[in-house]
Amino acid sequence: MLKKISTLPFKDTPEQATKLDAVIAECTGDNSQLMHVMQVAQDIYGYLPFEVQQKIADGMNVPLEKVYGVATFYAQFALSPKGEYAISVCLGTACYVKAAQEIFDELSAQLGIGADECTADGKFSLTACRCIGACGLAPVLTVNDDVYGKITAKDVKGILDKYMN
Amino acid sequence: MENMLNIKINGMPCSVPYGTTILEAARQVGIEIPTLCFLKEINEIGACRFCVVEVKGARSLVAACVFPIERDGTEIFTNSEKVRKARKTTLELILSTHERKCLSCIRSGNCELQKLCKEYGVETEDKYDGFKPVYELDFSAAHMVRDNNKCILCRRCVAACNNQSIGVIGANARGIDTHIGSPFELGLDTTSCISCGQCIVNCPVGAIYEKDDTAKVFEAINDETKHVVVQAAPAIRATLGECFGMPVGTDVTGKMFAALRRLGFDKVFDTNFGADLTIMEEATELLDRVKNGGVLPMITSCSPGWIKYCEHYYPTELDHLSTCKSPMQMQGAVIKTYYAEKNGIDPKDIVSVAIMPCTAKKFECGRDTMDASGYADVDYVLTTRELGRMINTAGINFALLPDESCDAPLGQGTGAAVIFGATGGVMEAALRTAAEVITGESLEKPEFHDVRGMEGIKEASYKLGDLDVKVAIASGTKNAKALMEKVKDGTADYTFIEIMGCPGGCINGGGQPVQDATTRNFTDLKALRASALYENDKNRPSRKSHENEDVKTIYAEFLGEPNSHKAHKLLHTSYKARPMYNK
Numbered sequence: 001m002l003k004k005i006s007t008l009p010f011k012d013t014p015e016q017a018t019k020l021d022a023v024i025a026e027c028t029g030d031n032s033q034l035m036h037v038m039q040v041a042q043d044i045y046g047y048l049p050f051e052v053q054q055k056i057a058d059g060m061n062v063p064l065e066k067v068y069g070v071a072t073f074y075a076q077f078a079l080s081p082k083g084e085y086a087i088s089v090c091l092g093t094a095c096y097v098k099a100a101q102e103i104f105d106e107l108s109a110q111l112g113i114g115a116d117e118c119t120a121d122g123k124f125s126l127t128a129c130r131c132i133g134a135c136g137l138a139p140v141l142t143v144n145d146d147v148y149g150k151i152t153a154k155d156v157k158g159i160l161d162k163y164m165n
Numbered sequence: 166m167e168n169m170l171n172i173k174i175n176g177m178p179c180s181v182p183y184g185t186t187i188l189e190a191a192r193q194v195g196i197e198i199p200t201l202c203f204l205k206e207i208n209e210i211g212a213c214r215f216c217v218v219e220v221k222g223a224r225s226l227v228a229a230c231v232f233p234i235e236r237d238g239t240e241i242f243t244n245s246e247k248v249r250k251a252r253k254t255t256l257e258l259i260l261s262t263h264e265r266k267c268l269s270c271i272r273s274g275n276c277e278l279q280k281l282c283k284e285y286g287v288e289t290e291d292k293y294d295g296f297k298p299v300y301e302l303d304f305s306a307a308h309m310v311r312d313n314n315k316c317i318l319c320r321r322c323v324a325a326c327n328n329q330s331i332g333v334i335g336a337n338a339r340g341i342d343t344h345i346g347s348p349f350e351l352g353l354d355t356t357s358c359i360s361c362g363q364c365i366v367n368c369p370v371g372a373i374y375e376k377d378d379t380a381k382v383f384e385a386i387n388d389e390t391k392h393v394v395v396q397a398a399p400a401i402r403a404t405l406g407e408c409f410g411m412p413v414g415t416d417v418t419g420k421m422f423a424a425l426r427r428l429g430f431d432k433v434f435d436t437n438f439g440a441d442l443t444i445m446e447e448a449t450e451l452l453d454r455v456k457n458g459g460v461l462p463m464i465t466s467c468s469p470g471w472i473k474y475c476e477h478y479y480p481t482e483l484d485h486l487s488t489c490k491s492p493m494q495m496q497g498a499v500i501k502t503y504y505a506e507k508n509g510i511d512p513k514d515i516v517s518v519a520i521m522p523c524t525a526k527k528f529e530c531g532r533d534t535m536d537a538s539g540y541a542d543v544d545y546v547l548t549t550r551e552l553g554r555m556i557n558t559a560g561i562n563f564a565l566l567p568d569e570s571c572d573a574p575l576g577q578g579t580g581a582a583v584i585f586g587a588t589g590g591v592m593e594a595a596l597r598t599a600a601e602v603i604t605g606e607s608l609e610k611p612e613f614h615d616v617r618g619m620e621g622i623k624e625a626s627y628k629l630g631d632l633d634v635k636v637a638i639a640s641g642t643k644n645a646k647a648l649m650e651k652v653k654d655g656t657a658d659y660t661f662i663e664i665m666g667c668p669g670g671c672i673n674g675g676g677q678p679v680q681d682a683t684t685r686n687f688t689d690l691k692a693l694r695a696s697a698l699y700e701n702d703k704n705r706p707s708r709k710s711h712e713n714e715d716v717k718t719i720y721a722e723f724l725g726e727p728n729s730h731k732a733h734k735l736l737h738t739s740y741k742a743r744p745m746y747n748k
Contacts, residue, residue, distance in 0.1 A: 002338055002342050003338070005349055005350070050348075050349055050746075050748060053348065053349075054745075054746065062332075063327075063331070063332030063333065063335070064348040064745070064746065065332050065333055065334060065335040065347060065348045066332060066335060067348070068335070068337065068348035068349060069335040069336055069337055072337045072338045072339070073336075073338065073339045079349075
């Protein structure tokens with residue numbers, strides 16, 4: 001599936017910038033370290049927006065397209081930020097047959113975002129995953145480290161309300 | 166020789182040096198192994214699997230393009246049932262995601278995929294008719310279109326772009342979603358693409374092509390109220406014949422002018438005139454910089470791909486660029502001023518068309534300051550390929566045309582102008598004039614052999630009178646980059662540098678006829694085309710720009726002297742820093 005490119009404005013703190021500069025400085029001149037730098041950058045920012053990829057490209061002295069090509073090849077790299085609360089709905093077989101898609105669709109409608117997107121206020125992001133190994137609780141979703149099992153689409157509003165304030 | 170290996174290809178014994186690829190070895194015994202992704206020294210990735218052959222004892226079929234022969238007694242089969250079947254299947258799979266609108270495709274008749282389908286007897290286009298991704302076309306660039314629906318993912322364009330040290334296109338995403346694109350799927354116009362068009366001439370199919378302006382030119386020709394003037398660049402005469410099946414390196418100067426006249430252009434001029442004019446302006450500028458402590462080394466400004474490269478990648482070094490417009494723009498400027506005035510034509514009624522070996526010229530004609538008369542110096546730029554198509558559309562039998570000359574007064578060109586089309590040519594032309602201007606003596610031999618040839622970077626030193634001149638020449642922006650790093654850190658002790666955006670210069674420009682991979686891999690296209698220009702130069706009565714009578718006349722009647730106020734206003738330009746990405 002093609003990755004969604006975030007349109008949210010990029011936010012950067014001096015601490016984050018310093019950390020990224022440090023890892024780039026450490027690896028400049030060794031192109032085999034490109035993925036390592038990208039992984040660290042994603043740890044710092046949660047995703048790899050244009051500004052971060054451009055900084056990596058300039059620092060590593062490779063074309064930006066090279067960085068973007070790698071970022072879109074590997075599933076682990078994200079082009080969209082994670083929200084303060086990252087919601088992950090399991091669409092693995094057991095959850096799916098228990099109507100997990102309806103739960104996903106309800107979340108999508110209530111938050112106004114699609115898969116791999118983040119709300120404009122940065123509060124929620126939504127992803128689908130394939131089996132978290134809790135099939136006994138199917139259908140299941142997680143909000144950060146909180147697990148919600150045996151739920152229906154009707155429960156979605158109540159779950160979101162918990163994180164609204 | 167001890168490192169020669171005795172091998173057999175299809176049962177025929179032959180001997181090849183250790184490490185020769187199967188592709189090269191087969192060629193030596195007269196067998197052409199077909200390739201799709203392979204481009205010698207540019208794209209050697211063995212990805213498309215079309216060149217597969219059988220090697221006795223090998224576990225599976227191997228890619229001939231990259232498989233080195235390292236064992237004595239190796240037995241290779243290039244034409245077995247297994248090989249033919251594998252190749253045919255590869256074609257059928259490529260076709261499964263290919264937009265098969267072949268009849269209306271710009272590359273119909275000149276498509277490597279089409280040719281191979283014919284040769285391998287593909288019976289149906291839709292043997293595997295599965296999921297087909299649909300892509301929007303990228304029309305954003307001034308000079309070209311990218312159509313991923315036709316792309317076969319061979320990555321030749323990506324390799325060509327990287328070989329220019331640009332790298333604004335690459336493979337994005339993975340699996341069935343894999344597609345060629347720019348970072349963040351930006352349009353090419355917002356990237357640091359330099360419009361060189363090397364991706365176009367290396368594309369085997371119709372996925373990348375120039376923006377076609379032939380309809381607009383036909384329309385102008387048919388408009389009775391318009392005076393349509395055409396100029397043809399030096400390099401066109403060495404390549405136009407290829408559009409009609411003539412051998413690479415055929416000089417078709419006379420037929421080219423005849424064809425342009427038959428297409429209905431009101432006046433047929435030669436950019437050679439503009440090239441001689443450029444030398445007068447540029448040599449004067451150089452001598453002025455040397456005498457008066459101007460910025461050195463001075464770098465040529467004829468190649469719009471190179472100029473755009475410098476603006477994106479070396480924005481702090483723009484002072485090194487000569488302020489001279491390119492020969493095309495100079496010629497356009499004097500067409501709508503000097504020529505218009507002389508013939509009592511209002512410049513607004515002139516349509517100025519330029520036939521160029523170059524896609525970046527389509528970008529250049531829209532740059533700031535390219536309107537000396539108040540109207541665009543050049544209205545439409547057509548590539549060699551577009552001119553070829555116009556000639557075919559008009560039903561002109563090119564091979565049967567007589568040799569004709571171009572029109573006066575912007576037609577005369579010297580041998581110095583003709584060689585502008587090959588790397589080192591502008592330098593040689595400038596040296597011929599500078600040497601005579603400085604010493605006041607006539608050169609015994611006008612040839613400067615050290616600046617000729619297809620090496621990426623060339624250097625030479627000359628003593629012209631009292632002046633020591635050290636020059637450098639680079640073609641292809643990868644080589645330009647190497648020189649520019651020296652210019653930037655102050656270690657480039659040259660007086661004058663010539664840079665052309667495309668490897669080999671204009672004869673290998675992005676607007677030139679597309680030759681298939683086999684031709685590109687096994688013939689030196691660049692050297693053959695360049696030799697046509699050097700031969701043309703050798704046979705001209707006049708071989709030095711300052712001896713061009715038409716050029717002398719325009720200075721006497723109109724411009725005054727080189728670098729005069731008027732010349733500056735009409736024939737010079739300025740540059741600006743451009744960002745790498747303009748998101």
